[in-house]
Amino acid sequence: MKKKDTQSEIIRIGTEMIARQGYNVTGIDAILKEAGVPKGSFYHYFKSKEEFGIAVIDHFAERFEQRLELFLNNKEMAPLGRIRDLLESGLTHVTQNQCTKGCLIGNLGQELADLNERFRARLDEIFGVWRERFAACLAEAQNRGELSCAIDPTITAGFILSGWEGAILRAKVMKSPQPMRDFVDVLFSVVLLPK
Amino acid sequence: MKKKDTQSEIIRIGTEMIARQGYNVTGIDAILKEAGVPKGSFYHYFKSKEEFGIAVIDHFAERFEQRLELFLNNKEMAPLGRIRDLLESGLTHVTQNQCTKGCLIGNLGQELADLNERFRARLDEIFGVWRERFAACLAEAQNRGELSCAIDPTITAGFILSGWEGAILRAKVMKSPQPMRDFVDVLFSVVLLPK
Numbered sequence: 001m002k003k004k005d006t007q008s009e010i011i012r013i014g015t016e017m018i019a020r021q022g023y024n025v026t027g028i029d030a031i032l033k034e035a036g037v038p039k040g041s042f043y044h045y046f047k048s049k050e051e052f053g054i055a056v057i058d059h060f061a062e063r064f065e066q067r068l069e070l071f072l073n074n075k076e077m078a079p080l081g082r083i084r085d086l087l088e089s090g091l092t093h094v095t096q097n098q099c100t101k102g103c104l105i106g107n108l109g110q111e112l113a114d115l116n117e118r119f120r121a122r123l124d125e126i127f128g129v130w131r132e133r134f135a136a137c138l139a140e141a142q143n144r145g146e147l148s149c150a151i152d153p154t155i156t157a158g159f160i161l162s163g164w165e166g167a168i169l170r171a172k173v174m175k176s177p178q179p180m181r182d183f184v185d186v187l188f189s190v191v192l193l194p195k
Numbered sequence: 196m197k198k199k200d201t202q203s204e205i206i207r208i209g210t211e212m213i214a215r216q217g218y219n220v221t222g223i224d225a226i227l228k229e230a231g232v233p234k235g236s237f238y239h240y241f242k243s244k245e246e247f248g249i250a251v252i253d254h255f256a257e258r259f260e261q262r263l264e265l266f267l268n269n270k271e272m273a274p275l276g277r278i279r280d281l282l283e284s285g286l287t288h289v290t291q292n293q294c295t296k297g298c299l300i301g302n303l304g305q306e307l308a309d310l311n312e313r314f315r316a317r318l319d320e321i322f323g324v325w326r327e328r329f330a331a332c333l334a335e336a337q338n339r340g341e342l343s344c345a346i347d348p349t350i351t352a353g354f355i356l357s358g359w360e361g362a363i364l365r366a367k368v369m370k371s372p373q374p375m376r377d378f379v380d381v382l383f384s385v386v387l388l389p390k
Contacts, residue, residue, distance in 0.1 A: 020309055021309070021310060022217070022219065022306055024217065024219060024220050025219050100309045101309065102305065102308075106305070106361075106364060107305050109364055109365075109367065109368040110297065110301070110302050110305040110306070110364055110367070111217055111305070111306060113297075113367045113368045113370075114215055114216070114295045114296065114367065115216060120368060120370070123368050124368050124369050124370075127365060127368060127369070151381075151385065155377045155380070155381060156381060158365070158373075158374055158377050158378075159358065159377055159378055159381040161361070161365065162358050162359075162361035162362040162364075162365050162374050162377075162378050163354065163357050163358040163361055163378075164357075164361065165360075165361035165364055165365065166301075166356070166357035166358055166359065166360035166361030166362070166364070167357040167361070169301060169304055169305055169357075169360055169361070169364070170304075170322060170353070170356065170357050170360065172304065172305070172308045172309065173304040173308045173315060173318050173319050173322060174319050174322070175308075175315070175319075178353075179353055179357050182350045182353050182354055182357075183353075183354055183357050185350070186346075186350060186351060186354040186386070190346065190385070190386050191381070191385050191386060
């Protein structure tokens with residue numbers, strides 16, 4: 001395999017392992033073993049475990065950005081319908097995974113925000129991008145008269161992001177997608193209304 | 196110090212350390228050192244690290260139960276005002292801690308729900324108790340005509356718990372209490388209305 005392919009494979013496997021068990025617990029040797037890469041060659045691919053961790057976060061954020069683009073920029077749907085489709089797709093995904101893993105960005109935020117400033121800043125940036133994506137969709141819904149103009153798009157976007165991250169966490173602890181189901185239902189029947 | 200006092204002190208210090216850095220990273224030796232207890236005497240106080248972890252969770256849950264009792268059973272306040280006071284007090288607490296630590300139950304749920312079934316079940320139970328507490332308060336608000344009867348108290352209680360846990364997580368990542376402020380404001384201006 002080329003260096004770049006091996007690097008990608010280590011990131012792919014590392015993402016899986018970190019999502020399942022956290023960053024600190026995940027040892028470099030275990031990742032290399034799973035990736036079938038010789039022990040000791042890690043530093044050929046990454047400068048440090050921290051660099052590797054940042055690469056895992058960036059990889060996840062890029063993939064997630066594609067999903068946000070796919071759902072939230074789908075001009076064939078009304079803006080609120082796009083948000084709903086995105087959340088429903090997340091719900092299906094978590095259900096398929098038997099409510100394990102949760103959200104990688106939420107998990108690492110929980111684990112690392114107080115321990116590593118570089119990770120914290122990167123995770124904060126990603127949450128900020130997600131919030132802006134939701135806010136733009138809410139503003140578009142307001143412009144089209146689908147959503148009350150009494151609400152603030154950015155604050156409400158943050159409210160959605162908080163609720164969604166918390167619902168994913170509760171689903172993981174409960175081993176049931178019910179908290180995510182309830183969140184979507186309350187969000188669209190009580191919060192995101194035309195007037 | 197008596198055995199029981201030393202045990203309490205280890206739990207108190209362990210709670211602090213686990214809240215700051217997580218369960219897996221927190222070593223027994225580091226806790227004992229911080230508590231001024233001789234290295235190697237841990238198993239005199241706890242059967243295993245797991246038993247100690249459960250004791251930490253139970254200790255936190257008991258203290259939190261006292262806060263829930265104090266706020267949510269305060270019959271001098273209207274039910275929705277009690278929920279608001281509880282959340283405002285949590286916001287003040289997190290602000291005082293410079294948005295570090297987060298919620299111990301949320302943190303451990305994130306870290307351990309997929310790794311240890313005993314921890315997961317205990318954390319799930321605690322979230323369930325909290326949700327029921329909120330639900331009882333919401334039902335009381337409905338009986339007193341303060342809250343729309345169109346909403347389901349248990350589902351809405353879960354919605355509040357999800358949103359609050361997510362807002363605490365975002366505050367920790369952002370190092371700002373703003374997500375918690377926004378959550379409370381949206382909750383009481385959009386979700387918990389009389390009609």
